[in-house]
Amino acid sequence: MNKKYVGAGLGIAATLAMAAFVVYRWRTSGFSWHAFAEALVNVDWSWLALSLALILATYVGRAMRWEVMLRSLQKHTSLWRVFSATAIGFTAVVLFGRAGEPVRPYLIAKKEGVTFSSQVAAWVVERMLDLLMILVIFGIALTQISRSAIQHGPRIKIVLETGGYMAGLIGAACLALLLGLRQFRGNVQQRLLDGLSFLPEPVTAKIGRALQSFGEGMESMRSGRRTALLVLYTVVEWCIIAASFGCVFKAFPVTQDLGVTDVVILLGFVCFGSIVQIPGVGGGMQIVTVLVLTEFFGITLESATGIALVLWIITFVAIVPLGLALAFREGIQWRNLRHIEPTNMGGAGT
Numbered sequence: 001m002n003k004k005y006v007g008a009g010l011g012i013a014a015t016l017a018m019a020a021f022v023v024y025r026w027r028t029s030g031f032s033w034h035a036f037a038e039a040l041v042n043v044d045w046s047w048l049a050l051s052l053a054l055i056l057a058t059y060v061g062r063a064m065r066w067e068v069m070l071r072s073l074q075k076h077t078s079l080w081r082v083f084s085a086t087a088i089g090f091t092a093v094v095l096f097g098r099a100g101e102p103v104r105p106y107l108i109a110k111k112e113g114v115t116f117s118s119q120v121a122a123w124v125v126e127r128m129l130d131l132l133m134i135l136v137i138f139g140i141a142l143t144q145i146s147r148s149a150i151q152h153g154p155r156i157k158i159v160l161e162t163g164g165y166m167a168g169l170i171g172a173a174c175l176a177l178l179l180g181l182r183q184f185r186g187n188v189q190q191r192l193l194d195g196l197s198f199l200p201e202p203v204t205a206k207i208g209r210a211l212q213s214f215g216e217g218m219e220s221m222r223s224g225r226r227t228a229l230l231v232l233y234t235v236v237e238w239c240i241i242a243a244s245f246g247c248v249f250k251a252f253p254v255t256q257d258l259g260v261t262d263v264v265i266l267l268g269f270v271c272f273g274s275i276v277q278i279p280g281v282g283g284g285m286q287i288v289t290v291l292v293l294t295e296f297f298g299i300t301l302e303s304a305t306g307i308a309l310v311l312w313i314i315t316f317v318a319i320v321p322l323g324l325a326l327a328f329r330e331g332i333q334w335r336n337l338r339h340i341e342p343t344n345m346g347g348a349g350t
Contacts, residue, residue: 035302044251051247052314054240065233069122073114081111084326091323129234138268254303286312
């Protein structure tokens with residue numbers, strides 16, 4: 001628990017530091033609201049519409065990927081039910097921040113009649129796949145920094161390229177961990193339970209049921225065909241996300257000449273910045289976008305702020321109307337979703 005608080009504290013501190021730097025730049029650069037409004041008025045709305053369509057398509061892709069993980073537990077899955085839970089779950093993240101993360105696995109478990117723990121396992125697999133993909137594309141992009149439009153000196157180039165190689169190493173570690181999770185069953189679960197034998201029997205029994213359900217959720221990773229499908233869906237999904245970012249850049253005159261490497265570099269930074277989510281506001285993503293565009297690409301603060309705002313709306317907020325509509329249609333009460341505490345981790349959607 002202490003490590004969790006330390007990690008959250010460091011993330012918040014880093015976000016506050018970046019926010020303070022952005023505020024400092026606003027005050028010292030003489031931020032012009034007229035230039036900011038002009039940057040938004042002069043966008044090419046057809047590119048933004050295409051970007052929005054691509055992002056919405058990724059939610060369907062996420063549902064398809066999750067359905068692959070469900071097939072090992074439930075033969076008669078419904079893509080629509082999984083998509084509905086996906087849209088509502090991401091809406092909960094926008095509204096509640098990271099506290100809304102359990103909503104998606106909870107709703108899928110309830111809709112499909114499987115255990116909540118098994119869907120937590122599916123969520124872990126999804127996160128590992130996404131993180132692995134982010135690290136791969138980010139690492140490759142940073143090692144190609146000399147081919148980008150980033151305004152850098154020799155020291156900055158060395159730092160960024162070193163960061164690219166480190167991202168590659170972390171990606172390899174994530175791949176090893178992902179492959180290791182395939183073996184999460186039998187002896188591994190028993191060893192964990194043996195290590196917790198000092199706990200009261202009712203507690204260990206509950207943990208045992210949760211571990212068993214978690215192991216069931218990892219079944220999809222033990223099939224070579226399903227693993228290949230999960231990797232394929234992940235690669236396609238992130239290619240679509242990168243294309244969506246590229247469309248946003250094409251929509252703004254100041255960034256329309258940026259290349260693929262530039263898009264991937266910004267995508268990598270934005271993904272890491274989005275780890276810190278302030279309920280209803282976002283936070284890290286907008287700040288990182290502004291910092292990268294102004295400090296690396298030399299774009300004016302007004303234009304960078306406009307681009308950051310549009311990216312946030314398209315990549316995070318755009319799903320909210322659909323998620324709210326689906327939640328209303330299904331009679332879901334948001335105040336109940338905000339405090340999901342399944343009383344029986346081994347039960348079906350409880």
